[in-house]
Structure formats: C-alpha cells, structure tokens
Amino acid sequence: MIDMVKDSRFVRPSKGLLDSGSSPNLYVANCGPAVGISFEDIASVFSTFGEVRGVHAADESGARVVVCFFDDISAQKALKAFDGNPCPQLGGRVLHIRYSILQPSSQIKDSVSVSLVASELQIPGLFLLHDFITSKDEEELLAAVDDRPWKSLSKRRVQHYGYEFMYDTRNVNTKHHLGELPQFVSTILQKISSFPNLEDAGNAIVDQLTVNEYPPGVGLSPHIDTHSAFEGLIFSLSLAGPCIMEFRRYSQGSWLPPSASSMDNKGENPDNCSNILRRSLFLPPRSMLLLSGEARYAWHHYIPHHKVDMVRGDTIRRGARRVSLTFRKVRNGPCCCEFPQYCDSQRSVEGLALGSA
Numbered sequence: 001m002i003d004m005v006k007d008s009r010f011v012r013p014s015k016g017l018l019d020s021g022s023s024p025n026l027y028v029a030n031c032g033p034a035v036g037i038s039f040e041d042i043a044s045v046f047s048t049f050g051e052v053r054g055v056h057a058a059d060e061s062g063a064r065v066v067v068c069f070f071d072d073i074s075a076q077k078a079l080k081a082f083d084g085n086p087c088p089q090l091g092g093r094v095l096h097i098r099y100s101i102l103q104p105s106s107q108i109k110d111s112v113s114v115s116l117v118a119s120e121l122q123i124p125g126l127f128l129l130h131d132f133i134t135s136k137d138e139e140e141l142l143a144a145v146d147d148r149p150w151k152s153l154s155k156r157r158v159q160h161y162g163y164e165f166m167y168d169t170r171n172v173n174t175k176h177h178l179g180e181l182p183q184f185v186s187t188i189l190q191k192i193s194s195f196p197n198l199e200d201a202g203n204a205i206v207d208q209l210t211v212n213e214y215p216p217g218v219g220l221s222p223h224i225d226t227h228s229a230f231e232g233l234i235f236s237l238s239l240a241g242p243c244i245m246e247f248r249r250y251s252q253g254s255w256l257p258p259s260a261s262s263m264d265n266k267g268e269n270p271d272n273c274s275n276i277l278r279r280s281l282f283l284p285p286r287s288m289l290l291l292s293g294e295a296r297y298a299w300h301h302y303i304p305h306h307k308v309d310m311v312r313g314d315t316i317r318r319g320a321r322r323v324s325l326t327f328r329k330v331r332n333g334p335c336c337c338e339f340p341q342y343c344d345s346q347r348s349v350e351g352l353a354l355g356s357a
Contacts, residue, residue: 022072022075022076022099023072023075023099023100023101024053024068024069024070024071024072024074024075025066025067025068025069025075025099025100025101026046026066026067026068026069026075026078026079026097026098026099026100027058027064027065027066027097027098027099027100028042028058028064028065028066028067028082028095028096028097029058029063029064029095029096029097030063030064030093030094030095030096031063031064031065031087031090031093031095032057032061032062032063032064032065032308033062033308033315033317034061034062034063034307034308034317035062035063035091035093036091037090037091037093039055039065041089041090042055042065042067042090043055043067044089045087045089045090046067046069046078049069049074049075049077049078049081050069050070050071050073050074050075050077050078051069051070051074052067052068052069053068053069053070054068055067055068056068057310058100061306061307061308062306062307062308062315062317063307063308066100075099078097079097079098079099082095082097083095083096083097084096112246112278112279112280113280113312114244114280114281114282114309114310114311114312115279115280115281115282116281116282116311116312118281118289121247121279121280121281122279123247123279123294123295123299124293124294124295125290125291125292125293125294125295125296126247126281126289126290126291126292126295126299127195127197127289127290127292128281128283128287128288128289128290129195129196129287129288129290130284130286130287131286131287132191132237132286132287132288133187133188133191133237133286133288134286135286137187137286138239138240138285138286140184141184141185141188141239141325142239142240142323144182144184145159145184145211145323145325148182150213153167155215155218156212156213156214156215156218157212157213158210158211158212158213159209159210159211160178160208160209160210160211161178161179161181161182161208161209161210161211162177162178162179162180162181162206162207162208162209162330163176163177163178163207163208163330164176164178165208165210165229170223170226170229171226171228171229172208172229172230172330174330174332181206181207181209182209185209185325185327188237188325188327189206189327191288192204192206192235192288192327193205195235195288195290197290197292198233204233204235205329206233206235206327206328206329207328207329207330208230208327208328208329208330209325209326209327209328210325210326210328211323211324211325211326212323212324212326213321213322213323214241214243214303214318214321214322214323214324215320215321216307216318216319216320216321217305217306217307217318218305219243219302219303219304219305219306220301220302220303221302222246222248222300222301222302223300223301223302224296224297224298224299224300224301224342225291225296225328226344227297227331227335227337227342227343227344227345227346228331228334228335228343228344228345229328229330229331230328230329230330230331231328231329231330231331232292232293232296232297232337233290233291233292233296233328233329234290234291234292234296234326234327234328235288235289235290235326235327235328236288236289236291236324236325236326236327237286237287237288237289237324237325237326237327238283238284238285238286238287238288238289238322238323238324239285239286239322239323239324239325240285240319240320240321240322240323241285241318241319241320241321241322241323242282242283242284242285242309242316242318242319242322243282243283243303243306243309243318243322244280244281244282244283244303244304244306244309244311245280245281245283245289245301245302245303246278246279246280246281246301246302246303246304247278247279247280247281247295247299247300247301247302248276248277248278248279248299248300248301248302249276249277249298249299249300250275250276250300251275251276282309282311282316285322294339297337297338297339297342297343298339298342306318334346
C-alpha cells in the first residue's frame with residue numbers, strides 16, 4: 001500500500017534505540033515527494049530486498065518515509081545496503097535509515113483530515129471563496145507588493161498599511177495612522193464589500209492591511225487575532241502558493257505558544273490535549289478566507305510549518321513562496337463579543353474586578 005498521508009502508527013526511534021535489534025519497518029530520511037522521489041519509486045527500489053507491504057509518510061515534511069516489509073530479514077538487508085550510502089536508483093541521495101517503531105494503539109494520535117470547502121468544517125462564521133481574483137489580478141498584486149519595501153521578521157517578511165501591527169503586544173497603535181490603504185488593493189476592497197456571506201456590507205469597511213510573505217517551510221503559530229485590536233471581520237487573500245490552515249478551539253479558553261511575543265514560533269499546544277477541537281482547510285492561491293463570528297473570536301488559526309502538505313492523498317508543494325493579504329478594521333474601544341473566555345478586553349475587566357475585590 002502506498003500511503004502519502006502521515007501514518008501516526010509509526011514513530012522515529014530515539015538515538016540508538018533498536019540499532020542492535022530488528023524490525024520489518026524502516027524509518028528512511030532524505031527521500032520522499034519533497035525531494036522529487038515518489039512513494040512508488042521508493043517501494044520499487046526497496047522491493048529488491050523483499051516484498052514491500054507499504055510505504056508511508058513518516059511526518060509532514062515530505063522528505064522522510066517509513067518502508068514496511070513483511071519480514072525482518074528483508075529490512076535488515078535494505079538497511080545494510082542503503083544506510084549512509086548514495087542510492088543511484090533514488091537520484092543518488094544518501095539515505096539515513098533506522099528501524100521504525102510501531103506504537104501501541106493507545107498512543108496513536110488521530111490526524112486531521114483536510115477539507116476543500118469551509119462548510120465541511122462546520123465552524124460558524126468561516127467562509128472560503130475560491131478564485132476570488134483572476135490569475136492576472138494575482139500577478140498585478142504580487143508585482144505591486146514587490147515594488148514596496150518589506151520589513152523582515154525572523155522567518156518571513158511583512159508590510160503594513162493603515163496601521164502597523166505590533167508583534168510584541170499583538171495590537172496596533174491607533175494614534176499612529178500610516179495613511180489610507182494603497183491604491184493597488186482598491187479592486188479587492190470593492191469585491192470585499194459585495195462578499196456573499198455578509199449580512200451588512202457596511203461591516204466590510206476595513207482600514208488595516210498586513211501583507212505576509214512565507215518562504216517554503218514557514219507557517220504561523222496558533223493564535224486568535226487580538227479582540228481589542230480588530231473588529232469582527234477578517235479577510236485573508238492567498239497569493240502565489242497554497243497552504244493548509246488548521247483551526248483549533250480550546251475548551252479552556254485562550255492558549256498562547258511558549259513565546260507569546262513571536263507569531264513565527266513553532267511552539268504549539270501538545271497534540272495529546274483532550275480538550276481541543278481541530279479542523280483543517282486547504283487554501284489555494286487566489287482564494288479569499290473570511291473569519292467572522294465564532295470563527296474569528298473563538299477559534300485559533302494556525303499554518304503548519306511544512307514544505308509539503310498532504311491533501312486527500314495528493315502531495316501539494318507549498319511553492320517558492322506564499323503571500324497573504326489580510327484586511328481588518330481597527331477597533332477603537334473594548335470588545336464586547338459573546339466569547340469572553342477568549343477575549344482580552346473582557347478578561348482584563350474581570351482581572352481588575354478581582355484585583356479590587
């Protein structure tokens with residue numbers, strides 16, 4: 001069986017573990033679709049040592065696989081022949097191989113299936129429009145963006161218009177207005193005002209734009225856009241490359257990665273947390289995502305740090321870069337939403353009340 005979706009039954013062994021033992025399963029690094037080698041080719045090459053039961057993705061990188069034989073002897077032969085040596089049949093790549101461990105069923109983590117349409121996720125207030133703009137529009141937007149100066153963060157580049165987003169506080173300085181939004185997004189603003197899922201077009205007025213450029217392998221840590229910073233509608237247009245966006249709702253309320261000051265941080269909530277709902281959505285280029293209501297105020301959104309995404313059995317490369325244009329309306333007062341457990345405005349008021357009690 002050729003399985004391009006991560007198989008959570010298998011785990012990478014710790015250093016030295018099983019090196020002196022044996023297993024019919026091999027963890028093979030430095031080969032896979034991310035480096036131009038198909039699962040079928042891997043199975044064909046390894047089958048010279050014995051019948052291959054299956055090839056599975058070891059993780060989301062696309063460059064590590066688990067090759068499963070029916071017997072230990074075949075796996076031993078393959079490991080001895082390939083480990084640390086260039087493999088001419090696989091593009092001359094040097095393979096790094098260890099025995100792979102089959103986890104006890106109680107430790108297996110369920111993977112999150114990826115949806116192609118927002119309605120499948122059943123998250124109120126979440127909408128996705130495919131082909132929101134044309135390919136020509138996309139080219140013109142990218143050219144206009146690249147003609148403007150970029151600001152470099154640790155792993156990506158950004159541009160801010162209207163108001164600058166302050167990553168250290170996760171907020172904006174409403175007293176420092178950068179000017180009107182640039183002319184090159186005027187057509188996008190007109191299309192936003194006629195977004196089909198808006199009850200009141202007047203709510204679609206935006207005055208802040210953040211442009212993000214993500215190189216391959218760079219994502220975004222789980223977060224909810226600060227309630228006190230922005231109003232209830234957030235529009236995000238994807239350009240140049242695709243990605244998967246995961247949505248998480250934590251029953252205990254807000255959760256922040258270990259370094260709350262950096263949205264580039266790879267830290268994320270442990271997957272074995274039982275008090276979490278997870279949904280995943282594929283965002284193709286030229287699609288427009290709308291977060292409103294519960295989706296905006298109560299669900300963390302997160303872009304995994306992948307170079308390759310597995311979408312319903314297909315291997316999707318992130319591309320040379322992905323650019324997003326996120327449109328928001330700056331809030332000029334406290335947030336009074338229906339989700340106080342996720343709301344910094346209402347938690348601040350609660351904290352003051354407790355402190356004065």
